[in-house]
Amino acid sequence: MQATKPSIHKVTGINIATPKGFYASGLHCGVKHKKLDLGLIYSIKPANAAGVYTTNQVQAAPLKVTQESIKKEGKLQAIIVNSGNANACTGKKGQEDAKQMQIQTANKLGIPPHLVGVASTGVIGEHLPMDKITAGIQNLELDAELKGSIDFSQAILTTDTVSKNTAYSLKINDKTITIAGTAKGSGMIHPNMATMLGFVTTDANIHQDDLHEALSYAVERTFNCITVDGDTSTNDMVLMLANGMAENEELNKNHPEWDLFLDALVLVCEDLGKLIAKDGEGASKLIEVNVRGAKTEKDARIIAKTVVGSPLVKTAVFGCDANWGRILAAAGYSGVAFNPDQMKILIGDHEVVADGEPVVFSEEEIRNYLKGQEIHITVILSEGYGNGRAWGCDLTYDYVQINASYRT
Numbered sequence: 001m002q003a004t005k006p007s008i009h010k011v012t013g014i015n016i017a018t019p020k021g022f023y024a025s026g027l028h029c030g031v032k033h034k035k036l037d038l039g040l041i042y043s044i045k046p047a048n049a050a051g052v053y054t055t056n057q058v059q060a061a062p063l064k065v066t067q068e069s070i071k072k073e074g075k076l077q078a079i080i081v082n083s084g085n086a087n088a089c090t091g092k093k094g095q096e097d098a099k100q101m102q103i104q105t106a107n108k109l110g111i112p113p114h115l116v117g118v119a120s121t122g123v124i125g126e127h128l129p130m131d132k133i134t135a136g137i138q139n140l141e142l143d144a145e146l147k148g149s150i151d152f153s154q155a156i157l158t159t160d161t162v163s164k165n166t167a168y169s170l171k172i173n174d175k176t177i178t179i180a181g182t183a184k185g186s187g188m189i190h191p192n193m194a195t196m197l198g199f200v201t202t203d204a205n206i207h208q209d210d211l212h213e214a215l216s217y218a219v220e221r222t223f224n225c226i227t228v229d230g231d232t233s234t235n236d237m238v239l240m241l242a243n244g245m246a247e248n249e250e251l252n253k254n255h256p257e258w259d260l261f262l263d264a265l266v267l268v269c270e271d272l273g274k275l276i277a278k279d280g281e282g283a284s285k286l287i288e289v290n291v292r293g294a295k296t297e298k299d300a301r302i303i304a305k306t307v308v309g310s311p312l313v314k315t316a317v318f319g320c321d322a323n324w325g326r327i328l329a330a331a332g333y334s335g336v337a338f339n340p341d342q343m344k345i346l347i348g349d350h351e352v353v354a355d356g357e358p359v360v361f362s363e364e365e366i367r368n369y370l371k372g373q374e375i376h377i378t379v380i381l382s383e384g385y386g387n388g389r390a391w392g393c394d395l396t397y398d399y400v401q402i403n404a405s406y407r408t
Contacts, residue, residue, distance in 0.1 A: 008170045008260070010166075011167035011178060013167075014144075017041075017201070019201050020178070020246060023143060023148060024041050024148040026153070027151065030132035035157070038082050039083075039153075041078060041199060041201065042077065042078045043077050047077060049208075050216075052215055052219045054237060059088075060087055061090060061120075062101070064095070065102055065117075066117040073115075075115060076117045079118070079119065082121075083122050083184070087120040087128050088120075089124055089125045097127065099113075101128075102116045119239070156197055157184050160184055163182070164272050166182075167179065168268055172249075180202070181198060201241050202243075205246060206244075207252045210251065214262055215240045218262070218265045222266060226392060284394055287375045288308075288376050288391050289389065289390050289391075291387065292379070292381070295336075296384065299388075302334050303381075304379070307379065308391060320370035321367075328343070339383070340356045347375075347376075
């Protein structure tokens with residue numbers, strides 16, 4: 001993770017309900033066999049809202065409902081989420097079910113339906129068990145303490161092995177602002193924006209248009225730089241709510257502390273993105289690819305994501321094989337122009353390519369390095385000053401096993 005600035009502090013504890021005025025809850029309603037499968041985030045006042053959504057042409061009903069809601073007023077006050085069923089490719093009934101989730105949640109909370117966002121994740125092509133979800137919504141109890149956040153973060157999981165939470169605080173205009181996040185994602189991870197659910201809450205007072213710009217900026221540099229399997233989901237999105245209860249002077253692009261707020265938001269999203277990559281289905285190792293010296297930052301991110309997404313690179317890392325040719329080849333087919341004769345590649349601290357040619361190195365030392373749980377690959381170009389990173393995981397036998405039996 002990038003270094004935390006002295007004025008930005010990691011917050012431990014409550015997570016998604018840490019910012020002022022937020023509550024969370026989660027329970028088991030019966031969509032899944034035993035595990036928690038229904039979660040709720042609530043702000044005591046309507047919050048400015050922003051969303052970044054899947055680029056998959058097939059978009060699930062909850063995503064459409066949420067997009068329409070945010071368009072009405074630019075605000076949300078609650079988000080209802082179920083796991084175990086994606087409510088995707090479910091036709092008119094799926095759309096009606098998503099609307100019913102919205103209406104029932106609004107009625108329980110006493111707020112207008114368009115202030116409720118809806119999200120679903122799980123198996124595609126099956127209708128929701130609305131009798132179970134309806135009963136579950138009525139049984140949700142809001143909690144501003146740790147238990148509510150933990151229950152919510154667990155209720156949104158599918159094949160994940162761990163919940164994913166983080167929070168940071170910073171001072172703006174002598175007011176303490178908190179940004180918190182929780183996410184799910186383990187397979188179908190190749191966002192653009194897609195393949196996972198991410199929820200970010202903050203008590204910052206921030207203009208709605210600038211909130212969307214800030215979220216897009218952070219997502220492009222974090223969630224969109226992770227890949228597990230190259231699949232792009234039908235459902236997934238990142239939603240951010242800002243309720244203004246920190247009572248700071250309104251943040252916008254011209255505010256002197258705007259960049260500080262952006263840095264903190266990027267830290268939240270980066271933490272979540274790396275947790276998703278590390279928890280990739282069947283993964284045993286987190287891989288970070290760092291590209292330096294590209295013509296632009298965007299070029300660097302494209303190369304980094306192409307390398308970390310290469311099945312041959314992933315399997316080489318799994319097998320502890322210093323096969324640098326796969327790294328070079330992936331960079332070469334990324335679609336970004338560069339001079340391979342001025343390229344360097346490092347695996348950990350071990351240089352394996354210099355000026356496009358192989359370097360004598362110790363196979364044993366690199367093999368031992370690749371046995372670790374976090375692997376760093378660095379690609380150095382000579383095209384400019386663009387730097388970028390991407391995260392992924394190795395590709396193991398377990399990935400095939402998990403996905404071969406997902407519905408059974």
